[in-house]
Amino acid sequence: MSMRHYGMALLLLLALLSAGPACPAETPTIVIDGVEDEVAANVRAYLSLYKEPCDVPLWRLRGRLKQADGEARDALQAFGYYQATVTRRFEPATAENACWQAVFTIEPGPRVSFGIIDIAINGDAASDTAFENLVKKAMARAGQPLRQDIYTDLKRRIAELASTRGYVRGHYTQSELRVNPAQGTADIILHYDSGPRFAFGPIRREQDIINPQLLDRFLAYEEGKPYDATLLTKTTRALAGSGYFRNAYVQPHLDEATDDEIPTELVLSPSKRNRYTGKIGFATDTGPRVGVGYQNRRVNRAGHVFSAETSVSKVLSTITAAYTIPLLKNPVTDKLKFEAGYKHEDTDTSKSDTTATSVTWYRVPNEGWSKERSLTLGHEDFEVGNDKGKSTVLMPGIGWSRVMADDRLYPRKGMRLGLKLRGATEQLISTVSFAQAIGNAKAVLALPARLRVITRLDVGATAMNTFEELPASVRFFAGGDNSVRGYAYQSLGPKDSDGDVVGGRNLLVGSVELERQLLDKWGVALFVDSGNAFDKSHVDPRTGVGFGIRWRSPVGPIRLDIAHPLTDSKDAFRIHFSMGPEL
Numbered sequence: 295m296s297m298r299h300y301g302m303a304l305l306l307l308l309a310l311l312s313a314g315p316a317c318p319a320e321t322p323t324i325v326i327d328g329v330e331d332e333v334a335a336n337v338r339a340y341l342s343l344y345k346e347p348c349d350v351p352l353w354r355l356r357g358r359l360k361q362a363d364g365e366a367r368d369a370l371q372a373f374g375y376y377q378a379t380v381t382r383r384f385e386p387a388t389a390e391n392a393c394w395q396a397v398f399t400i401e402p403g404p405r406v407s408f409g410i411i412d413i414a415i416n417g418d419a420a421s422d423t424a425f426e427n428l429v430k431k432a433m434a435r436a437g438q439p440l441r442q443d444i445y446t447d448l449k450r451r452i453a454e455l456a457s458t459r460g461y462v463r464g465h466y467t468q469s470e471l472r473v474n475p476a477q478g479t480a481d482i483i484l485h486y487d488s489g490p491r492f493a494f495g496p497i498r499r500e501q502d503i504i505n506p507q508l509l510d511r512f513l514a515y516e517e518g519k520p521y522d523a524t525l526l527t528k529t530t531r532a533l534a535g536s537g538y539f540r541n542a543y544v545q546p547h548l549d550e551a552t553d554d555e556i557p558t559e560l561v562l563s564p565s566k567r568n569r570y571t572g573k574i575g576f577a578t579d580t581g582p583r584v585g586v587g588y589q590n591r592r593v594n595r596a597g598h599v600f601s602a603e604t605s606v607s608k609v610l611s612t613i614t615a616a617y618t619i620p621l622l623k624n625p626v627t628d629k630l631k632f633e634a635g636y637k638h639e640d641t642d643t644s645k646s647d648t649t650a651t652s653v654t655w656y657r658v659p660n661e662g663w664s665k666e667r668s669l670t671l672g673h674e675d676f677e678v679g680n681d682k683g684k685s686t687v688l689m690p691g692i693g694w695s696r697v698m699a700d701d702r703l704y705p706r707k708g709m710r711l712g713l714k715l716r717g718a719t720e721q722l723i724s725t726v727s728f729a730q731a732i733g734n735a736k737a738v739l740a741l742p743a744r745l746r747v748i749t750r751l752d753v754g755a756t757a758m759n760t761f762e763e764l765p766a767s768v769r770f771f772a773g774g775d776n777s778v779r780g781y782a783y784q785s786l787g788p789k790d791s792d793g794d795v796v797g798g799r800n801l802l803v804g805s806v807e808l809e810r811q812l813l814d815k816w817g818v819a820l821f822v823d824s825g826n827a828f829d830k831s832h833v834d835p836r837t838g839v840g841f842g843i844r845w846r847s848p849v850g851p852i853r854l855d856i857a858h859p860l861t862d863s864k865d866a867f868r869i870h871f872s873m874g875p876e877l
């Protein structure tokens with residue numbers, strides 16, 4: 295691709311990014327004057343006239359217009375405007391205007407505000423902190439403009455909270471919204487008698503899938519404790535996420551509640567013990583790749599899991615086997631994993647063959663920071679430029695990671711953070727001593743006009759004396775699909791006297807991408823990547839710019855990018871293809 299063609303393609307992409315939506319088909323015009331935003335939107339939502347097309351018969355329109363005044367007043371009263379006046383003007387379709395038009399002019403008048411908020415919780419819930427917090431927030435509404443949905447939502451939330459927290463006999467003794475338009479006030483009266491709070495009753499556990507002791511560790515509730523439906527949901531998520539069960543949920547039997555206790559039942563069916571997988575993929579960094587995998591989800595009733603997989607590509611081939619043990623203290627979040635594997639990597643920059651065994655303790659909570667501690671014993675034969683060697687490392691490591699997103703697969707807003715520390719010493723088995731820190735961050739921010747900004751930062755630092763002895767697998771390189779696009783995989787970094795890239799002690803790479811969604815599943819993007827691997831404090835950055843196409847496939851985002859390297863490259867452009875979750 296010549297630079298002239300590249301520039302034309304870039305201009306075309308800019309035009310697509312700035313383009314607005316296509317002109318809609320001709321529709322009736324309904325104008326709401328005198329009120330704005332959500333009030334005007336509510337009036338439109340109430341108008342049955344709003345659903346009529348251009349070619350509707352005139353007699354039907356006249357019927358809708360007669361209803362419109364009352365509908366508009368109902369919509370206004372929902373927002374506290376009880377003394378509004380509504381006038382309308384209607385223009386039927388003509389030869390010049392193919393569609394009819396209606397204009398509603400509204401004088402809303404004074405707005406009613408919340409006055410007295412009288413919420414009384416009687417029964418056992420009177421001392422329940424959850425109800426105290428709910429009532430406290432509701433009381434703060436006094437003096438605010440009336441919205442009827444606030445009242446109905448508050449009434450619903452009190453009843454739902456009672457049901458969730460085990461007040462199964464709860465009921466309203468009084469529930470009113472008293473509106474006095476003349477005084478401009480609306481008083482809320484909600485009196486709720488919760489009755490007694492029920493407790494968790496007997497738990498039925500009829501299963502022969504895993505040990506009872508292990509099963510009980512997945513339960514977030516106990517017999518005899520106060521009932522709380524959120525704990526049943528938490529238990530269901532834990533059981534379903536364990537991999538041991540095909541179906542798993544907790545069924546409360548409210549109809550069998552006696553002596554203020556609610557019995558529950560664990561409804562469980564086993565998942566298939568053996569799982570086989572096949573994988574076919576492609577990425578610019580590694581080329582075509584194929585792989586197969588096997589997993590035994592229940593080696594025994596203690597919940598142990600065995601897995602093995604292999605993946606083959608021109609650049610990177612691996613084979614690994616792992617044995618995972620859930621830790622009985624908290625099997626939902628804590629696991630111990632023993633792993634052994636072999637990796638062959640052959641890039642334009644380096645070659646290496648690595649065998650390793652490791653033990654890792656994982657803690658993966660539903661929320662907050664995931665944590666892992668590992669100890670790896672590895673042996674590596676490597677060749678990087680003029681550096682050739684064999685190394686053995688006993689490498690302890692610790693890492694933290696966290697993902698916060700509104701959607702893990704296609705986030706509109708989210709962030710991923712990670713930090714890993716690892717090292718080795720010649721005083722303990724290893725042939726090289728070093729300490730290393732690796733950090734990464736990625737953020738997605740939604741903008742108007744179906745735009746997203748995606749930023750990425752990768753950093754790394756190594757402390758050691760003899761760099762030439764450092765294995766290729768723990769050196770830093772830049773370039774590739776997930777690094778600096780426009781440059782080949784691991785083609786950036788410090789060079790030796792022959793001009794061969796040998797990697798660096800440190801790494802600093804950043805990226806900014808602007809993405810525009812054009813259709814439901816298609817989008818385009820502009821991006822800038824910059825950074826490099828380096829030895830000393832000075833970074834000699836390499837920068838790539840380009841555009842790409844995005845497709846929201848059923849298995850996750852697929853990205854096709856065309857990137858132009860701005861410095862130090864023989865290529866006018868490079869194509870990058872990758873897929874996988876954004877965060």
